[in-house]
Amino acid sequence: MFWYGHDVGGWGWFAMSAGMIFFWAVIIALGVLLYRALARPGGSSDRADNRPLESTSEQILAERFARGEIDEDEYHRRLTVLVKTTGDVTRTGRH
Incomplete structure (x- = not known):
């Protein structure tokens, strides 16, 4: 061409x-x-559950209850134990 x-x-x-x-x-x-x-x-997070790193034990317990992994009686029993071990009186009204 x-x-x-x-x-x-x-x-x-x-x-x-x-x-x-x-x-x-x-x-x-x-x-x-x-x-x-x-x-x-949340920026660059490789965590599979996308939970913040500062999750408290009560938050994790509440998430397990919300997902149906534990029933209501077990939730209240474990929450009572957590409140007793942490010694925080202000958390008792949350359950």
């Missing part, structure tokens, strides 16, 4: 097409990585 005095052939079109596909693939990959970094709740 004769184009303004230069014989480009098919390789020029191939290189331009491959370059454009590579360019857009990099732009899309950067966009996805940025979205994942910003949309992750």
